[in-house]
Amino acid sequence: MTLNRRQTLALMGGAAAAAGLAAPALAQDRKIVVGALRLTSHAASFVAMERGYFREAGLDAELRFFDAAQPMAVAIASGDVDFGITAITGGLISLAEKGAVKVIGGALQEEKGIDGQKFLASDAAFQAGVKTPKDLGGKRYAVTQPGSSFHYMGAKMAAAEGIELEYVPLQKVGAIIGAMKSGQVDGWSIVPHIAKALDGSGAVHIIGDVADYLPDYQVTTVFTSLDNTVNERPLTEDFLKAFSKGVADYNAALVDRTAGEEAQQKMLDLLAPYVYPDDAPEKAKTSILNGAMRLNENAGLTTASVQDQIDWFKAEGMIKDTIGFDTVVDSSFAPVL
Secondary structure, three states, rough: OOHHHHHHHHHHHHHHHHHHOOOOOOOOEEEEEEEEEOHHHHHHHHHHHOOOOHHOEEHHHHHHHEEEEEHHHHHHHHHHOOEEEEEEHHHHHHHHHOOEEEEEOOOEEOOOOOOEEEEEHHHHHHHOOOOHHHHHHHOOOEEOOOHHHHHHHHHHOOOOOOOOEEEEOOOOOHHHHHHHOOOOOOOOEEEEHHHHHHHHOOOOEEEEEEHOOOOOOOOEEEEHHHHHHHHHHHHHHHHHHHHHHHHHHHHHHHHHOOHHHHHHHHHHHHHHHHHHOOOOOHHHHHHHHHHHHHHHHHHHEHHHHHHHHHHHHHOOOOOOOOOOOHHEOOOOOOEOO
16 A cells, blocks of 8 residues: 555654653653744644643643744744744744754645635735736835745745835734735735735735745744754653644644544634634634644655755845755654655
8 A cells, every 4th residue: 555645644643642652751741831923833832732732741831922933033042932833034044053943843834725825915005906916016015024934935926926025024913914904015925814814804905825936835843942952852852742743633623624523613712712812712713714724744844845945045145155954954853755
């Protein structure tokens, strides 16, 4: 019998889970802090927390929330946070070059056949004729910081379309949403559960798909300190086991939808307070369900996408030319895709 990639990874995950249950975790009652953003891309951490997977792995976990990727990377480097799930940024790569952090796996990924991240236009830009990503040429394009994943997505689209964008750094996702609604910026890209909600309001419009320009894009990664990969390997492995169980539950309930209606509703109930703490539960659950993207099974990492991101940062002069894949990634912890 021939297994496809997903089936193979599922078997590997089952074996890892069985091994984790066969013996007590080596990191019993170890306190860890897990960095997160209030996005479905961080769902595995929320599931592992709520369903006790961290506790089963011997970890006393605390979630610490951030508004953007770069501050989380700095917190990992300083030791204030132990594990994070976030996009690859120029700042993260520079910290890896200094020996402060390492990517140890993958999380959110664009996948053919699954609705993914969207390019957006403000209503003012849309009414002025911005109907496709190419129409954003010469327009104001929102990013959190230079070298962020938003910058990367916009630049790759612009290069493919032969256009130039005016990048506007606004630091936080909330600030970008406000600027898009008020027409202070013209374009942006974001995960579907946020994009669709904004599009439904009429203040912002979906004008394209990120996957058309970046198929198999490894949107977010799992990372930690270099010290954890070298001196705390059992702790790091226990974290990944718990995280991967959260991934499996999330994918089965909301992406593959193989777990059944009851499991789907329980997953939505679990995630809504984390992702949309200020929204009515039913509104929050609808947005989460409509925007569910694939999380990599067993924290597998799509290396071609990571390499492309590193190459882009080099081409933009944001990181040193001497930085290679192994500078950023420790591929010994999770499957390499």
